[in-house]
Amino acid sequence: MTRTTRSFPRVGRLVAILVLALVYVLLLGGDAWVFFPHSVYLPYAFLQFGVSALAALLFLAVGTLVWLYAYRRGVALLLLCFCACMMVTFLVQTGAAVGDMLLSVIGGVSSALSLLLFTTLLLLFPQNMLAPPPSMTTSVQACRSVGHLLRLLLLSLLAPAYLGLVVLLSLLVTCHLAFYDWGASPRLAWLNFVDYTYYLLTLTGILTSIANLYRRTATLREQQQRRLFMGAVILAFAPFLLLNVLPWWLHIPLRVDPRFSTLPLALLPPLLGYSILRYQILVLDRYIRRVVAWIVGLVCLVMLAYAVAVLALILPLPDLPARTMLTVALMAVLAPLTWWLAHILTERLFFSELCHYRRLLETPHPLESEGATLDEVAQLVSAAAVSAFETREVCLFVLDDESGYYRLCPALSYAEPGDEVRLRLLRWLLPMEPEEALGDDGWLTLTPLLVERLTHARFPLQLSELQQSFRRSPIGLARYLQVAITHQQELDPLLVPVRAQGRLIGVLVLGERGDHQPYAGPDFEAIELMLARFTPLLETARLSARASRHAAMLNALYSVTALPVSAIETIEDVAVNYAEVAARAGSAGAEVWLYDEQEACLRRVAYLPGGPPLSPAQELSSLQEEDWRPWFYEGNDMGPGLGRDHALSPHIPPCLPQTPAFPFAWLPLRRAHHRLGVLVLTYARAHLFSCEEKHMLEMFSSQCATMLENAKITLELRAAYEQQKELDRLKDQFIMTASHELRTPLTAVLGYIELLKEYHLHLSPEVRDDFIARAHRGCDELVLLVSNIMDASRVHMDAERLKLEAVELRKSVEHVVDILDALSKRERHSLRIHVPVGIYVLADELRLRQILLNLLSNALKYSPPGTEVDIFCQVKDRWVTISVRDYGLGVPREAQKHLFERFVRLDRDMNSPVRGAGLGLYISEQLVQAMGGKIWVESSGVPGEGSTFSFTLQHVTAPRPRSEAPRSVRREMAC
DSSP states (O other): OOOOEEOOOOHHHHHHHHHHHHHHHHHHHHHHHHHGGGOSSHHHHHHHHHHHHHHHHHHHHHHHHHHHHOSOHHHHHHHHHHHHHHHHHHHTHHHHHTTOHHHHHHHHHHHHHHHHHHHHHHHHSSSOTTSOOOOHHHHHHHSSSHHHHHHHHHHHHHHHHHHHHHHHHHHHHHHHHHHHHTTOOGGGTTHHHHHHHHHHHHHHHHHHHHHHHHHHOOSHHHHHHHHHHHHHHHHHHHHHIIIIIHHHHHTOSOOOOHHHHTGGGGGHHHHHHHHHHGGGBOSOTHHHHHHHHHHHHHHHHHHHHHHHHHHHHHSOOSSHHHHHHHHHHHHHHHHHHHHHHHHHHIIIIIOHHHHHHHHHHTOOOGGGGSOOOHHHHHHHHHHHHHHHHOOSOEEEEEEOTTTSOEEEESOOOTTOGGGHHHHHHHHHHSSSOHHHHTTTTTEEOOOHHHHHHHHTOSSOEEHHHHTSOGGGOOOGGGGTBOOSEEOTTSOOOEEEEEEETTEEEEEEEEOOOTTSOOOOHHHHHHHHHHHHHHHHHHHHHHHHHHHHHHHHHHHHHHGGGGSOGGGOOSHHHHHHHHHHHHHHHHTSEEEEEEEETTTTEEEEEEEESSSOOSOSOSEEOSOOGGGGSOEEEOSOSOOOBSSOOTTTOTTSOTTOSSBOSSOEEEEEEEETTEEEEEEEEEOSSOOOOOHHHHHHHHHHHHHHHHHHHHHHHHHHHHHHHHHHHHHHHHHHHHHHHHHHHHHHHHHHHHHHHHHHHHHTTTSOHHHHHHHHHHHHHHHHHHHHHHHHHHHHHHHHHHHHTOEEEEEEHHHHHHHHHHHTHHHHHHTTOEEEEEOOTTOEEEEOHHHHHHHHHHHHHHHHHTSOTTOEEEEEEEEETTEEEEEEEOOSSOOOHHHHTTTTSTTOOOHHHHTSSOOOOSOHHHHHHHHHHHTTOOEEEEEOOOTTTOEEEEEEEEEESSOOOOEEOOHHHHHHHHO
């Protein structure tokens, strides 16, 4: 934001002040040269001379101060000339009293000119009555009636005419005084009438202008300045009128030396200067009010003493002691009352502006007796500022304890028409556009330097003052006066620190005053009154809002207990649920890292956006004991970096690879000595953790840890229950399968035995042999089924006794093919072997043949007659993959994952003529895993494309002697 300020040229002013100072020194020396040789009693002479010199010096000082710093240069020049004339009058007073002609002329002329200058000053300040009348159209619109318009026009014409007459008379009076004092001709004696007319006209004009302008004054500030003018005149001339003029007119014998009764004239320059500079002074009025109250009180006491003494002389009392006692008694009674009335008079006459502010600010409001919200209190403060200063631009920023920023209250709403003026103020206040600087939450983005200066400011400061660097801080009187003028088209907001218990809890920003005048000391005192009334309400509402926020956060955190246990499928589900609740309650991002005991690391299993991720890595290792305690990092220790020294950043967990550039809360999830994981909350903006929030988050993490542990136990119980159900299902399926598969061969055996029993005498030997052979095959089939069942029950024990050795794969395949030769010929299958000679695998030869027998027999049984079955292998690195492919119906994809379980057969095979117990693939898988390999199936499930069953075994280059399987292999087989 650019500001155009103009400082007045100081060289010319300093030259004028030096000239006046030289005149003061010369006249003071000349007066002393004339006065002291004619003085008889030197102490009294020194007193008279010192009082005159001090009064003259006071006029010079006030005129100089106003001439240097006043905004209105014409008024400052007039006051400087008036003070110069009064300075000369007081300087030559003692010399003129002893009859020096030159000093008498100088004193008379300066006194006459001072009245002219004071009259002109009243016509120009605080309202310019000599300005040309406005146009008729503007006047008609601005005035209340035609009579009011005519009165304004008349006054506008009379003021210049009156001033011209006074100037003419002052010239005549000046000439008359000069000629008369120098003993001129008597023909100039007629000018005495001109003298009386001049003095009467100027005094009448002074009183009339004061009364008229006070009535015409529109603004409170102009009224206050007019009161100060009037009070200055009363204090300056009232003692002389009451102590000299009134006794002379009433022929009262008790009179006061005019040289003492005119001493209060010394009060005129400071009061006039203060009235002009009042709204440039940046200190509070209370100090000046105190001084003025004492001065008014002393003047009133002097006049009261004079009145009591006169009363004691007038009353017919017998002797002097009686008069003295009456005087003392009346003073004892009336002096305290007079002192109190003097203070009341000071408030009413000189500082009624403060009384006006008190009336405005002390008006009760219904919200003060109720629990007002933060936005309602902010609206109260804004309304009070608008009422007191008639400004339309008011913004209140309140400290947010969670972030340390100052939030706009109430928040800016671009849809509200009343927020347009606040938006204009914010455009001057913020370093960027309010839409970007405030965002949706209304955060005030002041630089730390400005906040620091505002925190330590004793009084409200304008934005231009806050933006000054410490090296350009004002010095001298500029610390207490506004010495530069701000361009009228620029806005210089006033920033008011709002403190509670010594802490900055808010910033009140005030735009331009309704009268377009700068803020000054009286406004600061009104602001103090306003803050004294509303700051307790604001702090109460702020603390109540914080308590409500904490209560809402607590309710949100513990709402997770309402989640149904049936909705929990995995530990990750619990982590996601708690992360969602934590993110919603804390308005932050949430992550859950679960602890892997085997790898001794943390893995991220849940991340809810709302804040930046804690780390780009998905795993955190190198955990230490310090990582298992809570950490609350507010993001102000050091900046981000890929590498960092933990000794320089002691406020983050040691396991983090880098220091985050944002605040976060690290909450370990542990039960007793059991480590479960870590809950992390990350914040996109600055965040300060209060003691209450830390306690709530630690309680929530403890609850989350309990829930994770309970969920883990629940899932284990659920898995055990599901396993038991699966065992029951397998048992039922085994009974059904066994009854179905055993019934067919058993029925055949029983049937042929019955036939032989009944018809053996009638059957030919060939038929009997055929029946016996068929019954024998049924018995073999029963034995095979029972053997498979027995193998399935003891396959784990057999795996412990495997003897692994180098087995030639081609020989084992050919052996199995020979066994199945009869079956393949009966079904017209062609077994094609694509296994080279000389490939050795590490296996148990008997169990390898059993695996191949199961796979090949299944391929023959479930393939249409006349199709081929291929056996091939592939060597890759240290593994050999053996595959058996058929061209049958294939295996549906949804059934492939259950194909290697016990007693599992496809639904289509349950009622087919192909019999089996559903154990061959299960046994094969267990044996393959026991020998260190794995088995799987590949099938599209499309009829005609068939299936490919493959398993892997370790490839060896040379035969190895038989040996027990290594302990690690046996452990894998047991699994």
